[in-house]
Structure formats: C-alpha cells, structure tokens
Amino acid sequence: MSRTVVRVRVLVGEARRLGVPESRARLRFAEGAKAPGAWAGRRLVVVDDEPAFERSFWCGTCPFLFRRLEGANQTLSLDHVRERLALRLTEPDGAVVEAFAALLPEGDYLPLLLRIEPRLTVPGQEGDYFSHEQVATWGIDGFWGLPEYPHTPYYRTFETAVGDEAHLYEFVVPMVPPTWNERDRVEEYAGQMRRGAVPTAVAVSTLDLCQPAMDDRSADYYEHWGLTHFLLDGHHKLEAAASSGRPVQLLSLLALDESDSPARDHRRLAALRAQHRRGRAAV
Template sequence: MLLSVEPVRTLGDPDEPRLTFSEDDEASRERLLLVDGQPAFELTFWCGTCQILFQRRAGSTETFSPEGDDPIEAFGSLLPRGEYQPLLLEVRPRLVQPSGPGDYFAEEQVATWGLDSFWGLPVYPRTPYYRTFETAVDDEAHFYEFVVPMVPPSWNERAQVEKYAAELASGETPTLVAVSLLDVSEPAGADGPDHYTHWALTHFLLDGHHRLQAAAETDHPVRLLSLLAVERGTAGVGSVARVPELRARDPKKRP
C-alpha cells in the first residue's frame, strides 16, 4: 500500500555523507553502496541488461538513528547530496534466505537469466532479505520490491524482537526508514526461458531492524519511509517517476 508521496526534495551532505554511491559509468568495474568509505553492498551493474544485484560486503556492519524533528532531513543528512523522492509505504515483510524458498535470485532471476555463466549457480546476495511487494508493470515487465537489512537478522537482539512483536500485536504500527534505488534491467541475450524486464525497488534499511524482523515473524504490517534516490539507480528519471503509481497498484505475482 502507498500511504503518501511528497515532492522530490534535495537532500544530503555535500561534503562528508556517511553513505555514498560509487560512480556508475562504463569505466567503473562495479557499482557500490559505501558506508564511511567502505563497500557495504555491490549493486546492479550499470549496463541495463545485467542481472539485478544487491550483495552484502564487509562494510555493512551498522544501523543508523540520526536525531532531528524531521525524519526526512535527519536521515537525508546521511546521504550524498542529490534528489530524493520521499515515499511512505505500508509493507508486510517476508524474510527470505538466499537459495531458500521464495528467493528472487534462485527463482525469478534464474528463470530469466539462467544460472551464472561462470559459477553455474544463482546469484548469491550474502544476506537474508525481505520481500514485500510485486506487481506487473505491463505485459513485458514486472516490478519487485525488496527490503535489505544493513545487518543480518541474526545480529538482532532476541529480547528486542519479542518486545516489538508484542507492540505490533497491541496495534502499534511503527515507521522504519530506508534509502532506496530503482534498477531496471532488460535481459537481452539472457539464457533463461522466461524473458521480461525486471524492475527492482530495493530499500536499504537504515533504521528499524528489530521491528522489521518482528513484523515478518508475526505477519504484521509496518510503515516504511523510503528516500528514493532519483538519479542513483540504473533506471531513468522517467521510470523513477512511475514508482508511486506502480506501488499504489494491487499486488500481482507473475504467472
């Protein structure tokens, strides 16, 4: 469910943001989300036909809770200067283990691109993650949404997860915060039998790790404040502008 959309805002620290994105151009060997200059996640390659990717790296070791009355400005101060689309979403998370049931990389991605040509295996994200929503874009494209924790659920304190599970059961609906990217990849020359364009909205969770795990374990919805980086994904600005409309649709799995 899409709860609200704010106008695109200029956010971010122009000098020393804690989170940055590597340059995504043809000369770059990889796209990265970095924390304090250290690679935290490898991202979908810039080419536009490559497989969707978020693969945890050694720099992904902490969560974030900046102070401030305006959460958009507070969390925006962690990010590189740029244009961001704030979205308030309702999500009902489902925790997925790599190569386990429901793993996008082992199922939908393999059906389109086939196995990795070198390893002979599905892409491995090196982290559990949450699936929250999907729908058709049109007859030739499908939209997937993921919430990726900055630290794995196994790092969460069990007592805190149980505390928030009780709060969810009492009717509370907390708001979590993420920085988000839209990647769109058309699988030209892919080996799989099911060819269609993949739209991937990936939320990198900054705050709310215990609450998100509690929501997944109890099948309760939570709110997610997404700061969608307009120009940092592989999707064009026009595709990013369609996210609110797509996210407001009814969920629909690909046949």
C-alpha cells in the same frame, strides 16, 4: 505463482534536493576500481568509506543485484528521532527526512511512505528471488554455475505487474543480518504490533531496471524493476513484522540520481505501488 489481493498504502512527497557534501555523508554511492580491460567499476553503496553493498552493473542487461560486502556491519539509526518513528506516520515526516538526509550525499530524492508486510527470505531457500524469478530470465551464472548470491537474508515486501513485458519487485535489505538483532527488542516490537502498533523504519532506496540483451525463447524474458530499500533504521521492527505477520511503515528516500531508471518511471512508482500485489505469471 498465486496472486494475492492485499491492498497496499503509499504516500509520495515532492522530489527535492537533500543531503550533504559527499565528503560528509556517512552513506554514499560510488564506483569501485576498474578491473583490467573493464569499461567501468562495480556500483557500490559505501558506509563510512567501506564498501557495504555491490549493486546491479551499469549496463542494464546484467542480472539485477544487491550483494552484501564486509562494510555492511552497522546500522545508521538516529536516537533523536526514535520517538517519532515509534508511531504510525501520516505523511513523509519532514523532520525525519531531514535527519536521515544528513547521512546521505547531496542529490535529488523522492520521499515515499509505504505500508509493507515483510517476508524474511534466505538465499537459496523458498521465495528467494535470485534462485527463482531471476534464474527464469537469466539462467544461472555461466562461470560459477550457480544463481546470483546476495550474501544476506533480506525481506520481500511487494511485487506487481508493470505490464506484460515488465514486473516490479520490491526488497528491503538490512545493513546487518537479523541474527545480529537483539531478541528482546524484536519481541517487544512484535508484541506492540500484535496490539495494533504500526511503527516506521527508514531506508535509502534505488530503482534499477534490468533486462537481458537477447531474447532467449526458452526463458521468461521481460524487464525486472528492482526497487531496493537499503535499511538505515528499523532492523528490529522489520524482523518483528515478519515474525508476527504484521505490517510496518517504511519511509523511503529514493535516490533519483543513483537509480538506473529514467525519470518517467520514477513518476510511475506511486501508481504501481498502489496496485494490488501480484506475482509474475510466466509466459
């Protein structure tokens, strides 16, 4: 895989307690019902009490996953901060953080302000993580005989080496597919970006670390760091950036309590995210 030397920008705030009681949160993280004989239910992102996404299983040895479910059918934009988000932020804006935290369950969050260059990716097509990098490590699903399928187009934004035995992959996952976006708004943002504007989108994020339990010598065996940004606001901006080849900012609230990764790796994210973008060199 080719390597690109695009430098990326990241600003990190202080980890802090944010959110509202779970009963008042519009988006929350939950465990699904246990299947007969299972030790745990599916890990879910729930929006307005409807399962919106399935996430990687708890064990850490199953393939990394985000999969859209029927509850992912609306965005979570906030009109009263729209003007702030139309601009390039110079730091994780406290007013914006507090506004979106009111949609989320109480917990510890790490604000990240990222400059991203999104590439729209369609499952099964060129550049699809699930059909390429993941299959190289886990192979195809033993029951379905197919790669994992996320049931949504998504954006690939960044990747880099964590070391010889680990690699970071970053994704932005829209709440609704780009085909639902209003064409006029996408074109308006694309025009602004071509004139130099760098607006800001907002997401709640998780970092899951996944690695097969057994080292299959025929596979590209290493630990996959999946940094997933579930997009709350900015669906038109992301599509505009991808279609025009322009950057956009992403204000991410990394949900530390809901990430299947240790605190020491959360602390490494800023340095990793500031590295050069680099694809995985299979060994």
